[in-house]
Structure formats: structure tokens, C-alpha cells
Amino acid sequence: MRYLSEIKNKQITVLGLGVTGLGIVRFLVSQGLTPTVVDSRINPPGIDWLKQNTPTLTTRFGDLDSADLCASDMIIISPGLSLTIPAIAKAINAGVEVIGDVELFARINTKPVVAVTGSNGKSTVVTLAQQVLLAAGYKAALGGNIGTAVLDLLQSDLSNNDVDVYVLELSSFQLDTTTSLQPISATVLNVSEDHLDRYASYQAYIDSKLSIYNNAALVITNADDEATHSKAKSQLSFGANQGDYSLGEYQQQTYFMQANKAFLPVTSLAIVGKHNYLNALAVMALLSPFNISKTQYSTAFSQFNGLAHRCQFVAERAGVKYFNDSKATNVGATIAAIDSLATNGQQLIVIAGGDAKGADLNALTPYLQQHVKALICFGKDAKDLMALTNKSHLTNNMSEAVTLAKQLSEPGNIVLLAPACASIDMYNNYMQRGDDFIQCVMAEQP
Structure with missing residues (x-):
């Protein structure tokens, strides 16, 4: 909370409304800060909530060039907005600090974080990881690019102390404005071409994903996808036929393997398909820093029926x-x-x-x-x-x-x-x- 005291007298701009922007505003106001709210849309989503709950906040809606972003000390930006937008780039060049809600969360949070990114499978992995942690008795909170905004999770924890570990799905857009996150474990599940309308090149997109490893205590890579690989000293890997966590045959069944030893049959997982087996292996690697038994894994795996709109x-x-x-x-x-x-x-x-x-x-x-x-x-x-x-x-x-x-x-x-x-x-x-x-x-x- 010391960090919030440090920025209390700064001119803070929340740029971009919607789910993330409103989450940022709610959190700042709850901590006694009074940000300026800016959006390029005349009637952005969330405007009614602002009028009803924070009528005294300064708001600037419409053309960003007239919002005077350069007068801010700090801009907390929604991930849907590119840092290359001229008005935003101008503010950055003028020395204004531009961060996202995940970065603000990282500067305040003191609990362990399991962080997941990748082109595909993120939502399944983080949801299954949370279910395993819950089965093991941990108070696990899920959010980020899925479900609840990270600052809403943090606000709940600050009020009720109801979190042992955060499980966060993070997009490349969120990672672009995050530098302080220190996950207990982090993974790039896989990389395939995506969002090339926003990044200068495919490599720039890959680099954005790989930034999740920067401060991670344990890096988890996909042995079958070189784009996810890292030179980190502390790392584990998962893969179909190779890696610390892999698939293998034991007693005429396919098993989830740990260090070439049979752990659980893949039939313990309620959802089927090779990609889901790889997701489960990623979860096992990510949660290796925690004390979780085979029985607790089996319970969570058997009760997980997958997510809507995902096969x-x-x-x-x-x-x-x-x-x-x-x-x-x-x-x-x-x-x-x-x-x-x-x-x-x-x-x-x-x-x-x-x-x-x-x-x-x-x-x-x-x-x-x-x-x-x-x-x-x-x-x-x-x-x-x-x-x-x-x-x-x-x-x-x-x-x-x-x-x-x-x-x-x-x-x-x-x-x-x-x-x-x-x-x-x-x-x-x-x-x-x-x-x-x-x-x-x-x-x-x-």
C-alpha cells in the first residue's frame, strides 16, 4: 500500500473505459485517488456508472489530441489501446509514465502469482490451474484477461484477505505495459501468428509474449514450440513426447508423466483431445512450486468440463x-x-x-x-x-x-x-x- 501513498499527489489519467478502465477507476477511487478519465469515444461504455458513482471526477471524452495527455504524471491505459497512437506516443516521448492495470497490480500485490500467456489455450489452463489449487485447499483468485479485472481481485483481497495465490491470464497487450510482475511461475504456452495488425512484425509479437519470463522465479516452456523457449536458469518444460512433463505409455495406457514417471492416466481428465492433455501438463508444471497431491490433481481433473466456446x-x-x-x-x-x-x-x-x-x-x-x-x-x-x-x-x-x-x-x-x-x-x-x-x-x- 506504500506505493499508493507515493502516487497520491500525482496527476493520474485513466485512458480507456470499458471493463478494464472501470476496474482501474473503481480501485483508485476506493483508495482515495482522483484520476482524470479519458476516452476517445464520446459515449464510452461505463459512462453511466461514472456519472452515478463518481460525478466529481474530471472526464474528457472524444478526440485524444485535445485531452492534454502530456500534462499527466502517469497514464494507466486499457490494453485495447496501442502505445503507437499519436497522442499516446507523444505523451510517452514527453516523459509521461504509461502503465497498465496489471503493472499497477504488480506494484502493490504481495501474494504469489501464476502467470500464463500464449496464442492459444490460456483460458483453459488458468481455469484448470485455479481448480487444482482450490482442490488442494488454496484460496486461488482467477483474473486478468479472463473474468475479473486484476484490480478488482486485489481490492477484494485488500478488504477480506481472501487470496493465497493469483492465477492470471495475460494477453500480449497487457504484457506490453507490465514490467514489475514477479510470478512464482510463468509460461508462454505456444505462439502462432496473431494480432499482426497491431505489431510491427511476428517477432515483435513473440517478444511481447516472452516478456512474461522477465522476473519469473520459474519459467515453463513448451518443449515442442521453440518460440516459447527461454535461457532462464530455473525452468521446466512440457510437451507431447518430450520435456519434464510429457505424455507416455504405462501399463498399456497413455499417462501424464513427470520426469518420465507415470503420474495419472489421461483418462483422469474429463475433457479429451491432445491439446487438452498438453494444457493439463502445462498446469502441472506451473503448479510444481505448490504442495499438491496426486489425489487433489485427480479430483480437479475429473471435475473440469472445459469452457464455453472452446471445442x-x-x-x-x-x-x-x-x-x-x-x-x-x-x-x-x-x-x-x-x-x-x-x-x-x-x-x-x-x-x-x-x-x-x-x-x-x-x-x-x-x-x-x-x-x-x-x-x-x-x-x-x-x-x-x-x-x-x-x-x-x-x-x-x-x-x-x-x-x-x-x-x-x-x-x-x-x-x-x-x-x-x-x-x-x-x-x-x-x-x-x-x-x-x-x-x-x-x-x-x-
Whole structure:
């Protein structure tokens, strides 16, 4: 709390409203600070809350150039805003400190942090990690890029002392404004092309992810993905067939292995698929600093049924199974979904499309050729996806896509929504897109 006393007389600007911005404002006000609130939108989300709960705060909505950001001592910025926006870059060049909510959290927090980033699988890993910790008797709080904003978690802990360990999902955008976080363990699960509309190069995106290792006591790398590797002295790895935590055969079953010793059969995990087994291995490596028994792992694994919009089984209609993986917003995630559900032969009908954010889609081609019966495309970059295979079809929206999928499918097939793209061209978020898919599937007559 000493840090909050140090900045009490500083001119602090909260830049960007929405969930994160409101969380920052709530926290600062609760600690007796009075920030200025700035947003480029005239009517940003959260404005009604501000008017009702903090009517005396200075607000500046609209053109950022007129917000006089250079007059601030500190800007606490929402992750959706790029540091290269001219008004923000000008403030940085003028010596204004620009941090994110995770950095503010890191400067105040005194509890252990398990930190997770990566292109795919973050939400599953952090949620499962929290469940394991809870099963082991720890008071574990989950937040960051999933669920609750970190400062809301911190505020609750400061009031009630109800946290033993924080489990944080962190995006590259959040990491770009974070320098003080000191995780007890941290991982980059994997890296595939994403957000290239925001980063100068793919390497810049990778470097952003790798910054999570900077102050970590224990680094966890993916043995199968060189982009996640580190030169840290204290590290462990996980992988399908290699690493400190891996998959292996024991008594004619596939097991989760620790240092080449059988730990638990993969059947102890309620969710299936190779990518989920790798997620479980990552959890085991991340939680190695904690005292967790085999029984506690088994209990948590058996009770974890996965997350909505992440290879979520929707229904079986007329002998065809439908899966919603709307969270597959990049190529790597779509490949993982196809790989997880693929059987012998081309039984998959994949629905994809949206905003590819400048990513190279060509890595999908061999998976489409080997496992996919038809690729149904819609959205902003549909034509780029169609060019990957001669098995592609163009539609205008989700309803048309699901209707066509039903027409093309036969008993034994799987229809998979795995867009490989962001949803922002047609939806508010990937959850809304997934819900639309589910509604269309359930509206179809068997």
C-alpha cells in the first residue's frame, strides 16, 4: 500500500473505459485517488456508472489530441489501446509514465502469482490451474484477461484477505505495459501468428509474449514450440513426447508423466483431445512450486468440463455432431481444434471466417487437405480462407453456413465452428459468435 501513498499527489489519467478502465477507476477511487478519465469515444461504455458513482471526477471524452495527455504524471491505459497512437506516443516521448492495470497490480500485490500467456489455450489452463489449487485447499483468485479485472481481485483481497495465490491470464497487450510482475511461475504456452495488425512484425509479437519470463522465479516452456523457449536458469518444460512433463505409455495406457514417471492416466481428465492433455501438463508444471497431491490433481481433473466456446460439444443432430470453438480466433487454435477432432478420413466440416488480423492463413492448408470434407467461409477474410482449398464454399452469415453444413453432412460427420479469425467484423465478441452458431444449430431440424 506504500506505493499508493507515493502516487497520491500525482496527476493520474485513466485512458480507456470499458471493463478494464472501470476496474482501474473503481480501485483508485476506493483508495482515495482522483484520476482524470479519458476516452476517445464520446459515449464510452461505463459512462453511466461514472456519472452515478463518481460525478466529481474530471472526464474528457472524444478526440485524444485535445485531452492534454502530456500534462499527466502517469497514464494507466486499457490494453485495447496501442502505445503507437499519436497522442499516446507523444505523451510517452514527453516523459509521461504509461502503465497498465496489471503493472499497477504488480506494484502493490504481495501474494504469489501464476502467470500464463500464449496464442492459444490460456483460458483453459488458468481455469484448470485455479481448480487444482482450490482442490488442494488454496484460496486461488482467477483474473486478468479472463473474468475479473486484476484490480478488482486485489481490492477484494485488500478488504477480506481472501487470496493465497493469483492465477492470471495475460494477453500480449497487457504484457506490453507490465514490467514489475514477479510470478512464482510463468509460461508462454505456444505462439502462432496473431494480432499482426497491431505489431510491427511476428517477432515483435513473440517478444511481447516472452516478456512474461522477465522476473519469473520459474519459467515453463513448451518443449515442442521453440518460440516459447527461454535461457532462464530455473525452468521446466512440457510437451507431447518430450520435456519434464510429457505424455507416455504405462501399463498399456497413455499417462501424464513427470520426469518420465507415470503420474495419472489421461483418462483422469474429463475433457479429451491432445491439446487438452498438453494444457493439463502445462498446469502441472506451473503448479510444481505448490504442495499438491496426486489425489487433489485427480479430483480437479475429473471435475473440469472445459469452457464455453472452446471445442464445446453443442448437439448431435441426424447423426452429425456439432462443436463450437468460436474462441479459435487464430490459425493455431483452428489447427488444434481440427487435430483434436480429426478421425481417419475426411469427416470434418469446418465453418471459418471473420477478421484474420493480417495473419498468414497458409498453415491451415495441410490440415484442411487431410481432415476436412468441406470448408464453409463467411466474413471479412472469407475469400482468403477459400483460396486455401478447392473444398471451400462461400456464405454470407452464420445461418447460411450452418444450413449448408447440414446439407453437406452425413451421419458420422462433425461440424466444427473454428473461425481462425477474430469476430469483430460481424459480432461484438467471440462469445456472441459462438452463441449465434449454437442458436443456428439448435434451430436446424434433425
